[in-house]
Amino acid sequence: MGKEPLNYFNYYTEIEEQFQRARGTGLFLLSPIDWALIETWKQSGVPLEAALKGIERTFEKWHARKNKTRMVNSLAFCAQEVLSAARESGETERPAAGKAPFGPGEVAEYLRRNAELLRRAGRREMAESLDRLAEEEHGDLEALEQRLTVMEERMMAAAVEASTEEQLLAWRQEMDRQLAPYRRKMTADQLAMLEKQYVERRVLEAAGLPRLSLFYL
Secondary structure, three states: OOOOOOOHHHHHHHHHHHHHHHHOOOOOOOOHHHHHHHHHHHHOOOOHHHHHHHHHHHHHHHHHOOOOOOOOOOHHHHHHHHHHHHHHHOOOOOOOOOOOOOOHHHHHHHHHHHHHHHHHOOOHHHHHHHHHHHHOOOOOHHHHHHHHHHHHHHHHHHHHHHOOHHHHHHHHHHHHHHHHHHHHHOOHHHHHHHHHHHHHHHHHHHHOOOOOOHHHO
């Protein structure tokens, strides 16, 4: 495609923008299912270039159809081509140690903002940990990301435990309804991971808790 390698921290925004460009509607907003699917690609090690190529191929094939019965309204429609492109690449992507697209001040502000959200949600101990991190220098963003991931996993486990069975069931049913048209385009492993990501996203939203990863900066 003739593009320079894309920074790992742009994973979400690059995929969102590629989908909007390919769809031809810049104002189209991704759904919770779409964001959860991007997370499954990231966690599975799908290279960003493979995801972008898969989206591009999907829309090329869609535009070539004589009969277009409906618009492409979800990233799930691109799942097969993305996985195919990932297999062709023969490699997985890992965070690069290069320069991030944001500076130390932005990282500190992001950490303080999340600390305030955690305080509002009654997670004072974790909020204080983020405040301390905001005061430190972080030359190694990968190390910071690993630490934030550990904190988020602890926070997630507590939030899931605090959720009712009725809530968890409703979110799974909600996901099933949204995903029904696209199930045949995904593998069993991908569907299982997508369900996990989707429910976790809904759990955090209901609890008023932020995502801590730098991917959401």
